[in-house]
Amino acid sequence: MLAFLVLGTVALASAHHSGEHFEGEKVFRVNVEDENHIHLIRELASTTQIDFWKPDSVTQIKPHSAVDFRVKAEDIVTVENVLKQNELQYEVLISNLRNVLEAQFDSQARATGHSYEKYNNWETIEAWTQQVTTENPDLISRSVIGTTFEGRNMYLLKVGKAGPNKPAIFMDCGFHAREWISPAFCQWFVREAVRTYGREIQMTALLKKLDFYVLPVLNIDGYIYTWTKDRMWRKTRSTNAGSRCYGTDPNRNFDAGWCETGASRSPCAETYCGPAAESEKETKALADFIRDNLSSIKAYLTIHSYSQMLVYPYSYDYKLPDNNAELNALAKAAVKELASLYGTKYTYGPGAATIYLAAGGSDDWAYDQGIKYSFTFELRDTGRYGFLLPESQIRATCEETVLAIKYLANYVLEHLY
Numbered sequence: 001m002l003a004f005l006v007l008g009t010v011a012l013a014s015a016h017h018s019g020e021h022f023e024g025e026k027v028f029r030v031n032v033e034d035e036n037h038i039h040l041i042r043e044l045a046s047t048t049q050i051d052f053w054k055p056d057s058v059t060q061i062k063p064h065s066a067v068d069f070r071v072k073a074e075d076i077v078t079v080e081n082v083l084k085q086n087e088l089q090y091e092v093l094i095s096n097l098r099n100v101l102e103a104q105f106d107s108q109a110r111a112t113g114h115s116y117e118k119y120n121n122w123e124t125i126e127a128w129t130q131q132v133t134t135e136n137p138d139l140i141s142r143s144v145i146g147t148t149f150e151g152r153n154m155y156l157l158k159v160g161k162a163g164p165n166k167p168a169i170f171m172d173c174g175f176h177a178r179e180w181i182s183p184a185f186c187q188w189f190v191r192e193a194v195r196t197y198g199r200e201i202q203m204t205a206l207l208k209k210l211d212f213y214v215l216p217v218l219n220i221d222g223y224i225y226t227w228t229k230d231r232m233w234r235k236t237r238s239t240n241a242g243s244r245c246y247g248t249d250p251n252r253n254f255d256a257g258w259c260e261t262g263a264s265r266s267p268c269a270e271t272y273c274g275p276a277a278e279s280e281k282e283t284k285a286l287a288d289f290i291r292d293n294l295s296s297i298k299a300y301l302t303i304h305s306y307s308q309m310l311v312y313p314y315s316y317d318y319k320l321p322d323n324n325a326e327l328n329a330l331a332k333a334a335v336k337e338l339a340s341l342y343g344t345k346y347t348y349g350p351g352a353a354t355i356y357l358a359a360g361g362s363d364d365w366a367y368d369q370g371i372k373y374s375f376t377f378e379l380r381d382t383g384r385y386g387f388l389l390p391e392s393q394i395r396a397t398c399e400e401t402v403l404a405i406k407y408l409a410n411y412v413l414e415h416l417y
């Protein structure tokens with residue numbers, strides 16, 4: 001018992017000795033009605049330290065929408081005064097970020113080593129990619145598609161029964177460093193595939209007829225940074241010439257209307273598009289792999305959080321994809337499937353209208369490469385915990401999402417092109 005307690009304490013301490021402590025920080029949700037309100041929020045953001053959670057930046061706020069943002073302890077009085085004086089409707093989603101941050105680690109799983117129901121650090125995930133491959137040689141092979149800015153290997157797992165000329169579905173997780181539920185999902189999906197192969201009819205058929213390429217973490221450097229320095233980090237960790245600020249938003253860095261809208265040219269911004277499309281080693285590696293395998297890749301899935309949405313192109317423009325009607329029907333059916341387990345409600349639709357305009361996203365880019373089925377998942381929740389979803393929700397979140405992805409995969413198989 002004592003040994004267990006000591007181990008638990010060490011695990012907690014190692015997860016928490018990060019530079020930022022977040023004591024007294026709050027997350028607000030403000031209902032924005034009109035341009036006046038947007039102007040006020042913009043002013044607030046220029047005078048106080050505001051970290052936008054939803055949408056990703058101040059420039060993406062639309063009238064008649066809810067805006068979630070994090071405020072530093074020393075700015076809370078100022079922010080609340082401005083909101084009250086101007087009669088903006090708001091609520092406090094998180095009253096002390098530090099408490100919610102610590103409450104994330106509420107899994108009942110054992111305290112050390114890899115667990116599918118815990119958030120695993122990169123070192124643990126890296127070892128897991130090796131182990132799960134070694135344990136399932138008939139179903140999984142591992143490759144390295146590139147290295148990160150800081151020189152780490154980017155592992156890709158190919159999951160499926162060997163066969164000639166198989167179609168494939170590409171899925172990635174961990175674009176945005178602080179969206180921890182995303183890498184947890186990729187790990188869960190791989191486990192679910194090998195666990196149910198040969199036991200469950202649908203998964204068995206899927207793995208016989210197609211391959212899943214699973215990239216467990218794209219932005220590894222950023223993910224590590226969230227474990228060691230700043231839990232709220234979003235971007236890559238590349239240096240920017242002429243700036244003290246680090247990183248590029250990997251989901252603004254693709255050659256799809258690059259930096260035209262809903263992205264920033266400032267290296268200090270959370271939605272910085274980078275000096276050029278594919279400037280980041282991570283996005284370049286992903287794009288190169290997809291270009292090299294375009295003939296087999298029939299669907300592209302990218303997993304983010306939060307807000308419970310399933311969106312498809314386009315996000316860089318209000319224009320609709322050629323197969324909009326098909327994608328809309330498919331998204332509708334997939335979210336229905338997802339909800340069948342726990343009743344979790346997702347909204348769905350083309351990105352620009354459903355979320356907001358944002359150029360340079362990987363889903364738009366993949367679609368424009370000719371991949372007809374391209375989707376972005378925004379997993380749980382809708383803001384109660386935001387990026388700090390407790391570990392106790394990993395299982396349910398992943399179970400329901402697997403249903404949606406199996407549905408999509410099955411549809412793709414029946415509509416090969």
Ligand SMILES: [Zn+2]
Pocket residue numbers: 175176179251304305
């Ligand atoms: Zn994201």
